[in-house]
Structures are given as C-alpha cells and as structure tokens.
Amino acid sequence: MTRRLKSVLLPALLAAVLVQAAVPARPSPALLARLHQLFPAVRTVALLYTDPGSEAAAQQAQAEAAKLGLTLTPVRIAKFEAIPPTVRSLFGKIDALWLADDPMLVQPDALNYTLLNAAQQRWITVVPREEALRRGGLLYLEPDGAAVVNAGVLKLLKLTLPENAGPVRFFGETQP
Amino acid sequence: MKKLLLPATLLALLSLAGSACLNKKLARDIGALDVSQGLNPNAILKGVEVSGFLAAPPEQVFAWCTKTANFRKFFPGDRRGMRPDDSPTLAAPGDSFALIMGGNAGGISVPGRMVVTQIEPNRSLEVFFVGTLWVRATFFLEPAPGGSRITFRSMYQWPETLQQPPYQMFDQAFDNFAAWVWKHNLTKLPQWMGLPASREKIETGRFSVLCNSNRIEQFSALPVDAAWEKLTRRDSLALALAPAAALTAGDERLDALHKTLTFQAPADSPSLTGTAVVVQALPSQRLHASLELSGIRGGIIVLLTPHGAGSRIETLLYYELPSDEAMPPELFAAFAALPAELEAFLARLLP
Numbered sequence: 187m188t189r190r191l192k193s194v195l196l197p198a199l200l201a202a203v204l205v206q207a208a209v210p211a212r213p214s215p216a217l218l219a220r221l222h223q224l225f226p227a228v229r230t231v232a233l234l235y236t237d238p239g240s241e242a243a244a245q246q247a248q249a250e251a252a253k254l255g256l257t258l259t260p261v262r263i264a265k266f267e268a269i270p271p272t273v274r275s276l277f278g279k280i281d282a283l284w285l286a287d288d289p290m291l292v293q294p295d296a297l298n299y300t301l302l303n304a305a306q307q308r309w310i311t312v313v314p315r316e317e318a319l320r321r322g323g324l325l326y327l328e329p330d331g332a333a334v335v336n337a338g339v340l341k342l343l344k345l346t347l348p349e350n351a352g353p354v355r356f357f358g359e360t361q362p
Numbered sequence: 363m364k365k366l367l368l369p370a371t372l373l374a375l376l377s378l379a380g381s382a383c384l385n386k387k388l389a390r391d392i393g394a395l396d397v398s399q400g401l402n403p404n405a406i407l408k409g410v411e412v413s414g415f416l417a418a419p420p421e422q423v424f425a426w427c428t429k430t431a432n433f434r435k436f437f438p439g440d441r442r443g444m445r446p447d448d449s450p451t452l453a454a455p456g457d458s459f460a461l462i463m464g465g466n467a468g469g470i471s472v473p474g475r476m477v478v479t480q481i482e483p484n485r486s487l488e489v490f491f492v493g494t495l496w497v498r499a500t501f502f503l504e505p506a507p508g509g510s511r512i513t514f515r516s517m518y519q520w521p522e523t524l525q526q527p528p529y530q531m532f533d534q535a536f537d538n539f540a541a542w543v544w545k546h547n548l549t550k551l552p553q554w555m556g557l558p559a560s561r562e563k564i565e566t567g568r569f570s571v572l573c574n575s576n577r578i579e580q581f582s583a584l585p586v587d588a589a590w591e592k593l594t595r596r597d598s599l600a601l602a603l604a605p606a607a608a609l610t611a612g613d614e615r616l617d618a619l620h621k622t623l624t625f626q627a628p629a630d631s632p633s634l635t636g637t638a639v640v641v642q643a644l645p646s647q648r649l650h651a652s653l654e655l656s657g658i659r660g661g662i663i664v665l666l667t668p669h670g671a672g673s674r675i676e677t678l679l680y681y682e683l684p685s686d687e688a689m690p691p692e693l694f695a696a697f698a699a700l701p702a703e704l705e706a707f708l709a710r711l712l713p
Binding site for chain 1: 405406571572574576683684685686687688689691694695697698699700701702
C-alpha cells in the first residue's frame with residue numbers, strides 16, 4: 187500500500203470507527219433534555235441495558251436525569267430469557283423506555299417483543315438505532331440531538347409534538 | 363483410592379436413584395397441575411424441526427398420516443390406542459384425539475387432547491395439544507424427486523408457573539425429549555408405511571420464538587352460564603378480536619370441539635383477519651381457541667369462575683411474534699391496540 191493511500195485510508199477508517207463509537211449507548215444529559223423537550227409529559231424512564239460494565243454509566247445517567255426532573259431507573263437484563271418478565275415487570279410503572287445499544291436487546295425478536303409491549307403500554311420508546319423505528323420504536327436520537335420520530339407510532343399513541351420541539355425528521359410514510 | 367471407590371460409586375448410584383424418584387414425582391405433579399390456577403404462558407417457545415425424504419408421493423403420505431391410529435404413532439409414550447371419542451381421521455379443524463404426551467417416557471406424563479387447527483390437504487397439517495403443556499406441531503409435505511420431502515415442526519410451551527423451581531429442569535429435559543421423538547418418528551416412518559428406508563440423512567434443528575400475551579381480568583354481574591352463553595356466540599369472538607370484521611364463515615356458537623370461525627376485515631380497514639378453532643371447551647368454565655390473526659399464530663383462553671352472584675372472567679390472548687422480520691406497520695398497530703380493544707369489548711359484552 188502506498189504511503190499516500192495509507193495517509194488517506196487510515197484516517198478514514200479511524201473516522202468511521204469514531205463515528206460509530208459516537209452513537210450513544212447510554213442517555214447523555216443532552217439527549218435526556220431532548221427527550222424532555224419532545225415529550226414533556228414523560229416523568230419516569232426505564233433504561234434497559236445488558237452490559238454489566240455499563241452500570242456506572244447507567245447510574246450517572248440516573249443522576250443526570252434527576253436534574254431534569256426525570257426519574258430514570260436503570261434495569262439490567264442478564265440473559266435473553268429475562269427480557270419478557272423484565273418488560274412485564276415495568277407495566278404501570280414508567281412513561282418511557284430507553285433501550286441501550288446492547289446486542290441482546292437489539293436482536294430482531296427481542297426488539298419485536300419489547301416494542302410491541304411498549305406500544306401496548308403506551309410508552310415512549312427511545313431506540314438505539316434508526317432501523318429499530320421500523321419495528322415500532324417511537325424515537326431515535328442522534329448524537330447531536332437530531333430527532334427521528336416514527337410518525338405511525340406517534341399517531342398510534344395519539345401524541346403530538348410540542349411547538350418548541352425543534353427540528354424533527356419523521357420516519358414512515360405518513361407525516362403527522 | 364480403592365477405599366474411596368466403593369463409597370463414591372454407591373453415593374453416585376444413590377444420587378441417580380434419588381434423582382429418578384424425584385423426577386418421576388415431579389413429572390406426575392406436572393401432569394396433574396391445574397393450569398386454570400395460573401394463565402401465564404412462557405414467553406419463549408422452544409421448537410424442534412426435523413425433515414427427511416420418503417419414497418412416496420405427498421398424497422400417499424398425507425393419507426397415511428391423517429388416519430388417527432397412524433398419527434398416534436408419532437407419540438410413542440401413549441400406547442392406549444383409540445378412544446371412543448377420538449376422531450378416526452384428521453380431516454378438518456376440530457378433529458381430535460386424547461393423548462398422554464410423554465406417556466411416562468423420560469418421566470414426563472401430561473394428559474390432554476390433540477386437536478387439528480389447520481389443514482391443507484396433501485400439503486400440511488397443524489395440530490395443537492392442550493394440557494398442562496401446550497404443543498403446536500405442523501407437518502409439511504412437498505414433492506421431491508422420487509417421493510416427498512416431509513418436515514415436522516414442533517413447538518412447545520410450558521406455563522410460566524412451571525418455569526420456577528423445582529420444575530425448571532423439565533424445560534431442558536423436554537427439549538431433548540422432543541428432539542429425540544421427532545427424529546425417531548422420521549426414522550421409523552418409512553417402516554410404518556411399508557416403504558424402503560430412506561438413505562438421506564434426517565436434518566434436525568432447534569429454534570425458539572418469542573410469544574407475547576395479554577391478560578385481562580374482569581368481573582361481571584352475569585352468572586357464569588349467562589356469561590358463557592354471550593362469550594361463545596360467534597360474533598362475540600370475532601368482534602372482540604377485530605372490531606371492524608365481517609364474518610365470512612363459522613358455527614353459530616364456539617362452545618365445543620369442531621367449532622370454527624373465520625372473519626375478514628374490509629379491504630381498507632386496519633382490522634385483523636383471522637380464523638379461530640376451538641381446542642378445548644368446558645361449558646361455563648373454559649374456552650380455548652387456537653387463532654390465526656393476519657398470519658400471526660396464537661390463541662385465546664377464557665376462564666369463568668363464580669364470583670358471588672356473578673362471575674370472574676380471566677382472558678388470555680397469546681401470539682407468536684416474528685423472529686426476524688418486522689411486523690408491517692398496520693399489523694403492528696392492530697396488535698398494539700388489541701388488548702385495550704378486547705378489554706373494552708368484554709366489558710360491554712359482560713357488564
């Protein structure tokens with residue numbers, strides 16, 4: 187490989203890795219604030235995650251959420267079989283569900299199960315990847331706070347965005 | 363070393379014997395468990411799939427398999443033979459036969475009934491076993507050079523109450539047992555049919571499917587008999603599941619085996635389309651119907667118990683979710699709204 191190609195390729199690869207890594211797996215204060223701006227009625231949020239190494243980050247997110255008047259409860263799921271009872275244990279207790287970008291949680295069948303239950307419970311769902319909106323997620327937040335909202339689920343939940351929602355891109359065929 | 367060997371061996375043998383006794387007791391407990399006390403189907407369905415080749419055309423294989431006396435051979439644990447109320451052939455939804463699943467093989471013995479829920483002549487047959495354990499088994503036939511390719515797909519589901527200690531060991535045990543049974547069946551099938559043994563290897567696979575469920579509990583001033591009469595009207599079930607549905611076919615009442623219902627939503631309606639087949643009906647006590655709702659397989663169970671002068675109605679709607687693909691938006695919306703609509707309908711129907 188020529189030196190010139192290396193000078194172009196390696197930075198490009200590094201940038202790609204950094205961009206990927208920049209997708210937030212845990213709610214940052216800015217993203218929590220964005221959630222609050224879009225859905226001000228949300229008060230209680232459950233953060234589902236699986237990685238035991240993320241416990242500290244989850245607790246930090248909990249503290250940051252409290253400053254915004256949100257009660258964020260980290261809920262760790264240790265194995266796949268625990269997903270259904272864990273989701274059911276949240277019935278009647280939360281307004282919103284934030285899914286961490288953990289491989290177990292973003293498996294197609296896990297997403298189908300979690301997001302359908304979330305819609306039945308009328309939870310606001312924040313999904314870690316835009317493609318998860320296709321499975322019934324309501325909101326995807328990009329690292330810079332740009333919001334993508336599933337128009338169909340928004341209509342299903344009979345919700346409207348506030349006038350000060352800021353820039354929002356809609357996912358789905360119909361616009362609200 | 364020799365001094366330790368004999369006691370260690372005796373200890374191991376005693377442990378095995380003790381485990382076997384414990385397993386048999388637990389197996390009997392499971393078979394006798396009254397699931398009406400808990401309607402919490404396990405969210406994860408385990409499945410086994412086996413497929414192989416038979417040197418006979420699909421029509422011949424289908425005709426053989428749908429004679430109940432032959433189909434019973436697929437469940438080696440129950441050697442009692444035909445019962446008076448068994449359907450002689452499995453020709454239509456609702457045809458059924460009594461069965462002891464496991465038949466004490468492996469220490470598992472679950473009495474129940476196997477009911478045909480879907481049938482497509484010469485192509486597929488689906489049966490549903492309802493007891494403490496639920497099993498949905500489908501076999502598919504397709505032409506292959508020189509004969510047929512047959513695939514058995516079997517999914518089973520213990521109630522969630524049986525996932526807790528001390529029963530949880532049966533989940534894995536039954537998983538292995540099911541895989542063995544279906545491979546055994548496919549190996550024996552040529553011999554049973556008088557065909558040459560297949561030289562093709564039997565393919566086996568295992569899978570799991572997530573199953574969602576919605577439970578509704580309500581109380582009605584109506585006594586159980588009156589509530590049963592209202593619930594089992596065919597338009598009740600259709601409208602409960604698909605408010606915009608138009609009935610296309612079905613029995614006037616869904617209150618016994620062999621009763622079926624088909625409903626269809628208008629073309630421009632987001633409502634579900636479906637079929638229901640009764641798999642268990644205990645008048646004024648329990649109705650269990652297998653469902654297909656716009657391609658999603660599942661079921662509905664309604665339990666009635668006296669409550670003062672009225673009745674307590676517990677309804678469970680359960681359905682298998684797609685493993686890979688996303689539900690189309692209109693189907694997702696219909697299922698998202700279904701529990702609330704079902705609850706509202708039942709509250710109006712049974713004040």
